[in-house]
Amino acid sequence: MSAEEQTRNALPVKESIEKRYRWNSESVFSGTEEWSLELASFLQELPELNKLNGRLAEGPALPAAALDLRDRLGNRLGKLIFYAVMRGAVDSGDAEARSMESRAAGAESRFAEASAFIEPELIALGEERLLAWTAESPSLAVYRHWLEDLFRQRSHVRSREIEALLGSAGEVFAGIDSVRDALADSDLRFDDAVDSQGARHPVAQSSVEALLSSPDRTLRRSAWESYCDAHLAFGPTLAAIYSAAVKKDVFLARARGYGSSLEAALFGVNIPRSVYDQTLATFRSRLPLWHRYWKAKAAALGLEKMSHWDIWAPLSKKPPKIGYEQAVGWIADALEPLGGDYAAALRKGCLEDRWVDVYPTEGKGGGAFSYGAQGLFPFIKMSWTDDLSSMSTLTHELGHSMHSLHTWKTQPPVYADYSIFVAEVASNFHQAMTRAHLFSIEKDREFQIALVEEAMENFHRYFFIMPILALFEKEVHSRIEAGEGLTDGDLRALMAKLFAEGYGDAVMLDEDREGSTWAQFGHLYANFYVFQYATGISAAHALAKPVLAGDRAAAERYVEFISAGSSVYPVDALARAGVDMTSPAAMDSAYEVLESYIDLLERLI
Template sequence: MASNQLRTRDQIAVQYKWNRESVFATDADWEAELASLGDALAGVSAFSGRLADGPATLADAVDAIQSARQRLGVLYVYAGMDYAVDTTDQAAGARMGKVQGLAGRVMAAVSFLNPELLAIGRETLDGWIAAEPRLAVLDHYVDNLFRQQQHVRSAEVEELLGLAADPFSGLYNTFSALTDSDLQFQPALTSDGNELPVSQSTIVGIMHGADREARRTAWESYADNYLAYKNTLTSNLATSVRKSVFNMRARRYESTLEAALFEDNIPTAVFTNLIDTFRKNLPTWHRYWRLRRKALGVEVLHPYDIWAPLVQDPPRIPFEQAVDWICDALAPLGEDYVQVMRQGCLQDRWIDVYPNKGKGNGAFSSGSPGTFPFIMMSYTDDSGDLGTLAHELGHSMHSYHVWQNQPPLYSDYTIFAAEVASNFHQAMMRGYLLNIDLPRDLQIAIIEEAMSNFYRYFLV
């Protein structure tokens, strides 16, 4: 896609929009399911205080809880799809608010599960799991729960923490509304005086462009708008920190770092080792930045030069070409794997491909058991977008296979597992492309994509 004009949503061809109709045919269908799930929560809550009655009752409760969580996930996916691609859409924003409110109710309705399982005791639960086939799903869940036993509170406190999820979600909503909807950026100016639209969905593409004046003016427009709201953003961040402290204290962790890592069974030493390793390798990065500055021929390497291409005429990589290369690179995983991925990209419309007015920034993989593993991105035909597509397809293929092989109770996976799949995809793509006959400029662009990706991880 090559255009200096940022298109509106209705100007994007259908084949490049994700398939929201596969989740719910109409908004009315979504509203009906939202109401239906809300009504069903009374049936879930009815199991509260009864799990110790026996394995059959517990199995029925687990089935009801899994169903409620899965239905909520599908509702969340649909609500988020319209909002992500047009954050100015007030109806989409209203749907997000509704489903976030329902999520708090669901969390409160199922909050009795963990305290009651702990009260039943490990020995009894092991016996029930062995005796009742429907409880086999709980085996790993119970292992993990008893590992976290000291941080599980009473049923009343757990219910309160569940209800708190809705107001706490306002922190992200406020940040998103401000940065994705309210911030209006001045156009960038190219070296020959033409304007380029600056938005959350175009800034990355401009930063990867060869025109330094366009990068500079885009960066200044982008940064100045954020700085104009620095007090609001600071307040929002400070409140987010207080939320983390609240969670730490409510669940009796020693630190917010422990609270962030403990649920995923990651020792804090892993984090501190990561920081130490980064610091030890700073000289390598300093050398890289010196080489980049020299290659670009600039005296000072500014923030808007960090992603600048090192070749005069950066190669353009159309979306369909990117899909072909990624599929070829992942061929060692088998025909079935590649066929599912290719069909998702080109036929089933997993991906919302191109930038448009109002589209949020970044890229992500989203979905739930019962939906496709969708991807949102803003593809602008460069090597960075090729890497992003490979990365997000790693997440989506991971999700696809988890949902095919695991019950809803285990449909989520930790960020530590997630990033293995996504970075594996990128590594396979780079290895493939650097070992076939490609122009030198494209080979350099692939190496740049790798360095940019490594650098990105030190920022997040």
């Protein structure tokens, strides 16, 4: 490869990117020194919690003081953790950030240990007494919903000694994720992908998605094989790490008296088991729709049968090139039905306040996320590549960020978070609104084909990949709970079997490489997280439909929904916004949207 090609294909270093396209780190801490001073100050204040240990029965002022102090310290800790994680996410070579993550994990463990007395002491006081106190004390009244939820879960709260022990174990458990992240972002080495002209392209976590959507089939195949083969090379190690993560889930569920790790995951946020079961059952019943899509796309590409590396192949002969600023403008315009203030805050965050770390750089981890803490900006990490896929990612993450912004502005610290079950609604709502806006203003056939492709890419991730991972996760947890061991080969075989079911006879299956998919998703390290992507996209389209039809009340209900934080249970919050997730109707409706895109694609091509 020539020096010119090397320069063209190499990823830039972070410092070479214009400041306006890098996250606003200085708005959080000026640097390591200020971060370290805040960490020391945080640790010095932790003993203030101990002064309240054993005193919560003295009157309503004491529980209120303990909970307020816990929340204030928790918010400070959240900022410390965020800064370290974000630094490492945009530059895996930042050794100082890794050290800071470790120190923050230690502080988190000490915080959990120091605050472990609160819940057992409150439960010992009794629900009737505490709720009566909320009527006497305005500062305690803020916590009424939290207290009601605490007593709902009281059979799973342990003694102060055991709670302290479980809290201190958090530092040990955090090591599982740290090891996996270090391996994925730093230690995996990918062979260069080679295109049909023989030119080489570096494969990295932050660049692989762009390579997989190249019109050059040789490059797509080479990039996919390189990415999978790197994970296969570390298969036994990754299997050992993931098995440890699942065993952690099982241990914590048993320590708290749950019948299974799935029960623990659902009960914690009060999601009925029926919602989980119907999500997976509906997915399996709708697989013929996916088989139809694979065949339609294969025909459009002139292929007898699809391969995995063709899933993201562009059908548009002239895929639109979209700059970051243009995309921000389109997204803001699409969200105008939610109000001018909503759209203005989004524009300012992206273009002035530097919420987004925009471009792929050397050492930047793959994927994208929105993350922050109350009192900070809702930051986004992504890897922009001037296409509709990048715009879709930005739209999605801005859904999370605007959700966070409204929650943080509206709720006290105790409710200033929200569950994944509702988080994935906000992100997919943004995408549904933006996609509809672009369909209305861009009538060019090639642009419309590209829009359908973007929609199908999103549905593929949320309505195909994530449900398959959910089925995989369910089986893995069941086997571990039954005392079975799982090797890399076992995990690959299970993953390949599920993909074979998902593809039917419409996509050729490379069992080993397809079977490595589980190792490519850090999402599996969060206990029963992934099924909520399918519920999220379902609820999102149900909520977007009336807003797109001009229903102002529906728009207002949506803004109220993203302002609720955790002050309302997730299923109840969605019901207030206008969608019943205990019924399969929302998911069925989303499949109708998916089918409409397949219909449109068949007409356009």
